[in-house]
Amino acid sequence: MQNKILIVDDALFMRAMLKKILSEAGYTQIFEAANGVEACAVYEAEKPDAxxxxxxxxxxNGIEALKxxxxxDPDAVVVMCSAVGQEAMILEAxxxxxxxxxxxxFKPEQIIQAVETALGKKRGGDNT
Known part of the structure; x- marks a missing residue:
């Protein structure tokens, strides 16, 4: 798949796990960032689809980078990942x-489903 995906997480193992899940699902253009500052720079340079x-x-943090x-890019497609117990931050996101x-x-299928849903919204394919 030619969609560009940016993974942003300060934990290297988490980025590696997400990259593996996405690669196995057929995504080939995967970029990484270790913090929000890097995320903004990579987003500007690569214009990922999700x-x-x-x-x-x-x-x-992710909220500041999201903002x-x-x-x-008001059309940016961002899916936040958080640990249990961060409900207030999720709401803010x-x-x-x-x-x-x-x-x-999370389970691998949750990641794939979230990315595919996000990409569908980016393409305008989901009118719900």
Whole structure:
């Protein structure tokens, strides 16, 4: 699949796991960032079709990065990933422009479903 996906997480193992899940699902253009500052830079350079972003990260958290990305690109498709117990942050993320959120720990099929749903909305294929 030619869609560009950006994975943003400060944990290397989490980025590696998400990359493996997406690669096995046929995605070939996968970019990574370790914090919100990197996420904004990679987003600007690569213009990915979808972003999977952690909330809790050093330097710039996922909410701040989301707000920055959406400010630059109101059509950005961002799915937030967070640990259980961060309901207030999830709500803030959705209010700030996140399309969806996934609670960690997650199953591989949840990631694929969230990405495919997000890409469908980006293409305008989902009118719900």
């Amino acid at each position: 972003v999977l972003m952690d909330i809790s990260m050093p330097e710039m 920055s990305i959406v400010k630059e 959705v209010q700030s422009g996140a399309l969806d959120f996934i609670v960690k720990p």
